Every structure is written in C-alpha cells, then in structure tokens.
Amino acid sequence: MKQIISREWQAFWLAVGFLSRIPMLVRIDYSDRLMNQSAVYFPLVGLLLGGIYAGLYLALAHVWSPLVCLVLVTGFHLWITGAFHEDGLADSVDALGGGYSLEARLRIMKDSRIGTYGTVALIVALALKVALLADSRVVWLALLLSPMVARLAPLLIMAFLPYVTDPDKSKSKPVADDFSRTRLLYAAAFTAVAAALLAGFAVGILLWSVVATAGVGAAWGLYLQKQLGGYTGDTLGASVVFAELVLLLGLASGA
Incomplete structure (x- = not known):
C-alpha cells in the first residue's frame, strides 16, 4: 500500500511538471509507465492552476478593473503553463487547415513555425x-x-x-500510450464530484461541464479520426482550449 501511495504521489507531481512550470517538490523515479499513469491527475492539476488563477484575480481586483485583471491572469496562465495547450491549438489548426494529405498534416504539425491559420486561431481563442x-x-x-x-x-x-505521431519524435507518447479507460473513469469521477461541490450542485454548470468534456471529446475526436486516423499531442492540447471555451460559453450565457 505504501508503494502504491508513493507511486501515485509521484505521478501527481509528474503531471504538475508536465503541464506547468511549477517545480516538482518530490523526487521522481521516472518511467514511461509512471508518465502514463500521471495523466489521470490532469484535472487535479487543472484545479490547482484554477485555484491560482482565481486567487490572483481576486487579489488584482483590489487595484484594477475586471478586464485588466483578466488580461493579466491570462498572461500569467500563458507563462505558468508555457502556453502548452495554446501551442497545440496553433499547430493543429495550421496542420489541419493547410495539409492536404496525412503526411503533410503530420509534417506541418511538427514544424515549430506558426502559420496564418494558427495565428488567427490563437488570437480568436x-x-x-x-x-x-x-x-x-x-x-x-x-x-x-x-x-x-x-x-x-x-x-x-x-x-x-489511437496515437498516430512517430513515437521516436514525440514527447507525449509516454502519456498517451495505452491510456487506461479505468483511470479515465477515476479522472471523470473526480472531476464530476469536484465540479458539483465547487458549483454548489448548480445543474446548468454541471450540464455545461458534460458538454465541454464529452461533447468536445466526441466532436473533436471524430474529426481527428477522419483527418488523421487518430490523435497527436498537439491535438490533445487543442482539445483543452476547445473544452475550456465551450464551458465558458455556457457560464457566460448564465448557466
């Protein structure tokens, strides 16, 4: 039991280090298996980041207007995460918008330069x-x-x-390789309970949370299946941006 707890604790901190610039405060016995296990903690890392963003906003609101505060918090988000998911959005849109074959799409997705499609997508998002x-x-x-x-x-x-990028050239493969559906259920259960508690069991917020995750996962996943035959690390990052925007659309509508 002690070994299991220690391994899960390391997996959590590995997820923190993978998704943000927050220093990992424990010693990590790194392995591809541990990296794969860490994915279950992505929503928990999101909650940690969300707590930082909310606290920062409330602190800044004593000095500046809400709009200024939100721009500053968004800038902080881009720094603390290294614009990790936004980079995935830009690369995905460039590749899917400019590539006319599977090989071309995967090649464009690996290009470190950003194109017109990616730039426009980032600005709009x-x-x-x-x-x-x-x-x-x-x-x-x-x-x-x-x-x-x-x-x-x-x-x-x-x-x-399935994962479709060349495994020898991808830093995301250890996370994506044979991700367990059982661990997906754990992550979904945690997200549902945490969202219900934080939102005071508000039906509208919980409904939009389902739409943002299951809806985006299904719609974006089907599109990726058609265009790429699977997913890449960049497209996973794009899914985070899309899901966040869908949820915020619901919250802004009064849900």
Missing part, C-alpha cells in the same frame, strides 16, 4: 476567452472550474483513439 470570462456572472468560479473541467477532454480522446 485568447480574445474569446477573456471576453467570456468578463461576461461570467462569477468570474473567480469560472477561473477555478474551467482549467479542471477542460483537462478531462484529452483523456477521453486518449482512451478511445
């Missing part, structure tokens, strides 16, 4: 995110919930689609 947060009735709750809920979407895709 970031502007829409700030606007939707500003329209949310309880901004701090939106900041707290959205990172957690959104990070369940890539786990859904990983559990049901």
